[in-house]
Amino acid sequence: MKDSFKHQGKRKQLVDVIKAKGITDPAVLNAIGKIPRHLFMDSSFLDHAYADKAFPIAADQTISQPYTVARQSELLQVKPGDKILEIGTGSGYQTAVLMEMGATVFTIERQNELFKKTQLFLPKLGYRPKRLIFGDGYKGLPEFAPFNGVIVTAGAPFVPKPLMAQLAIGGRLVIPVGEKVQIMTVYTRESETKFVKKEYGEFRFVPLLEDKN
Ligand code: SAH
Numbered sequence: 001m002k003d004s005f006k007h008q009g010k011r012k013q014l015v016d017v018i019k020a021k022g023i024t025d026p027a028v029l030n031a032i033g034k035i036p037r038h039l040f041m042d043s044s045f046l047d048h049a050y051a052d053k054a055f056p057i058a059a060d061q062t063i064s065q066p067y068t069v070a071r072q073s074e075l076l077q078v079k080p081g082d083k084i085l086e087i088g089t090g091s092g093y094q095t096a097v098l099m100e101m102g103a104t105v106f107t108i109e110r111q112n113e114l115f116k117k118t119q120l121f122l123p124k125l126g127y128r129p130k131r132l133i134f135g136d137g138y139k140g141l142p143e144f145a146p147f148n149g150v151i152v153t154a155g156a157p158f159v160p161k162p163l164m165a166q167l168a169i170g171g172r173l174v175i176p177v178g179e180k181v182q183i184m185t186v187y188t189r190e191s192e193t194k195f196v197k198k199e200y201g202e203f204r205f206v207p208l209l210e211d212k213n
Contacts, residue, residue: 003036010050011037017052018070025074031100032070037063039125040091059111061206063091064153068203070097075174075186075200076149078103083130085144085166087137088153088208092118096127098151105129106144108137110209138210140166147171155182155205164195176205 015033023029038049040063045055054062064072072094078084080102086095089109095118098105107129109115115134122129133141137152138160145166152163152175163173167189176182184200 003039007036007038007050014050014052014066018067021052021067023067023070023074025070027078027101028070028073028097031073031097032066034100035093035096036125037066037093040093040096040121057091057114058117059113061090061111061114063093064205068205069094071184071200072151072153072174073097073101075184076151076172078149082148083144083146083168085141085147085150085163086153087140087151087163089118089132090114090153092122092127094151094153095122095129095132096125099127099129103149106131106133106141106147108133108135108141110134110136136210137208138162142166149174152176152208153205154208155179156208159185159187164189176203179207180204 011033015029038046041049041055052066054065057063078101082103084098084103084105086107089107095105095107119132140162146168147166148168148171150163150173155176157179169189171189173187175185177185182203182205184203186198188196
């Protein structure tokens with residue numbers, strides 16, 4: 001579990017790369033510059049950890065591309081103290097970014113292997129999500145709703161209704177929607193019944209899976 005000047009230098013370069021791609025939120029840039037992404041990946045990928053690319057983690061899943069993590073975090077408009085629900089904990093990297101931004105994070109993972117691994121790993125870096133849950137993200141977490149923001153980090157074939165229902169008024173759902181290619185979509189809840197939808201271009205994610213375990 002080492003972070004070195006070499007890693008820090010590479011992180012600075014990564015921050016420049018995602019800035020050049022259009023990320024401007026200082027809290028997001030600060031988080032990416034601070035979090036040792038190489039520790040979230042298998043050691044064989046160490047040299048690639050600060051390339052702006054997705055990489056395999058356990059259970060056939062991937063750690064999202066840093067630009068994608070940054071874009072989703074920016075679209076979520078996290079304010080310190082916000083209650084955020086993340087669907088798809090994976091490596092925990094996105095979770096760490098949200099926590100660096102000052103969010104209180106509830107996160108759900110449906111692959112038991114990843115859930116167990118990340119549950120042990122995050123606290124070692126000092127990141128303690130409010131809840132890290134093994135379960136099905138399609139259902140959200142009604143017992144802890146409402147959330148100021150919900151972020152889905154896998155490709156959703158459709159928008160799960162419970163995730164909309166669990167948004168606070170003024171809250172935002174950031175979700176990549178689609179089968180092979182996903183459109184990054186943001187729903188802002190303006191009132192009990194009114195949601196405003198905006199789209200932010202194409203991305204590619206591993207699928208949000210239903211009915212397992
Ligand atoms: N945020 C992660 C991205 C991991 S990829 C990171 O930064 O590393 C997407 C994750 O969503 C995978 O770990 C996958 O197992 C998980 N996932 C897929 N379907 C899910 C579901 N229905 N509920 C919760 N998690 C799910």
